[in-house]
Amino acid sequence: xxxxxxxxxxxxxxxxxxxxxxxxxxxxxxxxxxxxxxxxxxxxxxxxxxxxxxxxxxxxxxxxxxxxxxxxxxxxxxxxxxxxxxxxxxxxxxxxxxxxxxxxxxxxxxxxxxxxxxxxxxxxxxxxxxxxxxxxxxxxxxxxxxxxxxxxxxxxxxxxxxxxxxxxxxxxxxxxxxxxxxxxxxxxxxxxxxxxxxxxxxxxxxxxxxxxxxxxxxxxxxxxxxxxxxxxxxxxxxxxxxxxxxxxxxxxxxxxxxxxxxxxxxxxxxxxxxxxxxxxxxxxxxxxxxxxxxxxxxxxxxxxxxxxxxxxxxxxxxxxxxxxxxxxxxxxxxxxxxxxxxxxxxxxxxxxxxxxxxxxxxxxxxxxxxxxxxxxxxxxxxxxxxxxxxxxxxxxxxxxxxxxxxxxxxxxxxxxxxxxxxxxxxxxxxxxxxxxxxxxxxxxxxxxxxxx
Ligand SMILES: Cc1ncc(COP(=O)(O)O)c(C=O)c1O
Numbered sequence: 001x002x003x004x005x006x007x008x009x010x011x012x013x014x015x016x017x018x019x020x021x022x023x024x025x026x027x028x029x030x031x032x033x034x035x036x037x038x039x040x041x042x043x044x045x046x047x048x049x050x051x052x053x054x055x056x057x058x059x060x061x062x063x064x065x066x067x068x069x070x071x072x073x074x075x076x077x078x079x080x081x082x083x084x085x086x087x088x089x090x091x092x093x094x095x096x097x098x099x100x101x102x103x104x105x106x107x108x109x110x111x112x113x114x115x116x117x118x119x120x121x122x123x124x125x126x127x128x129x130x131x132x133x134x135x136x137x138x139x140x141x142x143x144x145x146x147x148x149x150x151x152x153x154x155x156x157x158x159x160x161x162x163x164x165x166x167x168x169x170x171x172x173x174x175x176x177x178x179x180x181x182x183x184x185x186x187x188x189x190x191x192x193x194x195x196x197x198x199x200x201x202x203x204x205x206x207x208x209x210x211x212x213x214x215x216x217x218x219x220x221x222x223x224x225x226x227x228x229x230x231x232x233x234x235x236x237x238x239x240x241x242x243x244x245x246x247x248x249x250x251x252x253x254x255x256x257x258x259x260x261x262x263x264x265x266x267x268x269x270x271x272x273x274x275x276x277x278x279x280x281x282x283x284x285x286x287x288x289x290x291x292x293x294x295x296x297x298x299x300x301x302x303x304x305x306x307x308x309x310x311x312x313x314x315x316x317x318x319x320x321x322x323x324x325x326x327x328x329x330x331x332x333x334x335x336x337x338x339x340x341x342x343x344x345x346x347x348x349x350x351x352x353x354x355x356x357x358x359x360x361x362x363x364x365x366x367x368x369x370x371x372x373x374x375x376x377x378x379x380x381x382x383x384x385x386x387x388x389x390x391x392x393x394x395x396x397x398x399x400x401x402x403x404x405x406x407x408x409x410x411x412x413x414x415x416x417x418x419x420x421x422x423x424x425x426x427x428x429x430x431x432x433x434x435x436x437x438x439x440x441x442x443x444x445x446x447x448x449x450x451x452x
Contacts, residue, residue, distance in 0.1 A: 129315020
């Protein structure tokens with residue numbers, strides 16, 4: 001079948017199947033929400049047809065919508081809740097903290113202990129600053145890279161999503177030279193240049209053309225459908241940034257505390273200059289931060305003895321280092337340390353990836369399953385090896401993926417249509433088997449209808 005070159009949008013990503021979904025309460029709330037939020041949502045990614053589901057509770061591996069439908073959740077709060085929802089020790093700790101105050105807007109011991117724990121995970125990092133989101137973390141990381149090198153140009157991966165800051169809003173979707181948002185200040189895009197991952201020559205070319213102060217990259221591109229940087233490519237970036245006096249920033253907002261205790265950088269044995277983290281680290285509450293060598297943060301100190309124009313504003317914000325997030329984060333890291341979370345989620349993630357691949361093979365469906373650790377996402381009818389985001393976005397059957405997810409939702413397995421799924425520590429074997437069985441059924445249906 002013909003492949004759309006566009007990602008599904010509100011207008012184009014529809015399908016016939018959702019008419020069957022029994023979620024009148026969500027539908028009503030969404031209609032009401034269109035009078036409040038642009039398009040009825042406060043975050044565009046959460047929109048899907050025919051309307052988003054309104055969730056009223058979540059526990060373990062499941063979420064329940066306002067219509068009483070229960071789903072096994074594979075979206076897991078934007079791939080944040082690696083322990084699953086409402087993990088008992090996390091909930092208990094947060095409840096206790098709430099009784100002592102939600103936020104003080106002052107330093108506090110819990111936040112300090114949390115920061116120490118995070119630094120322990122990144123041996124190359126000696127200092128960190130908290131933010132309230134991954135977006136702010138990457139924004140400050142890029143600023144720090146420019147300020148500490150005195151060079152204005154930043155390299156990012158094509159298809160890399162680092163949040164919505166003006167600096168990093170280019171080259172998010174293919175075609176990468178097309179704007180993803182209006183309203184950027186003049187000159188911003190001229191100072192950010194994108195390379196296809198795993199393409200050393202392209203990076204070298206950009207280094208030759210521009211005075212590059214930093215390279216920011218996700219080791220595995222979540223919004224890019226799960227394509228991964230090869231270890232050799234990451235090593236190349238490490239060596240090249242060192243040789244050319246630029247900062248290497250690993251954006252581990254997704255992979256941080258998910259793939260191993262030391263995150264992705266430990267897996268490949270590479271020490272970046274700066275690491276950004278978020279999601280999993282906050283135990284389900286708002287979090288972000290940047291960590292790196294002490295010397296990089298010298299001019300970020302409040303008492304740095306430098307003229308104001310040389311001081312660097314890096315990190316911070318009203319809600320940073322709030323004791324609620326620190327408590328949820330500490331309780332989560334404690335579970336990650338004391339329970340076999342990585343082994344469990346990794347082996348079950350692998351089981352989903354390999355069993356899906358087997359189902360596709362047995363049924364003669366041309367598909368590839370990407371993802372690492374607990375993460376997984378199938379891509380249908382790839383026309384090229386899926387080694388970069390352009391191939392995922394333009395040379396796969398994106399509408400079949402949306403349709404596949406949509407029909408899984410109807411069978412009680414929640415995915416954000418078109419996006420990666422993940423297994424949590426509380427996902428049970430029976431739930432996974434059920435997902436695989438439903439996946440096979442959906443594939444049969446899509447084949448019978450000629451979608452695949
Ligand atoms: C790799 C990466 N970096 C940064 C961000 C931005 O984080 P936040 O949504 O917390 O602002 C995201 C969000 O999905 C992400 O995937």
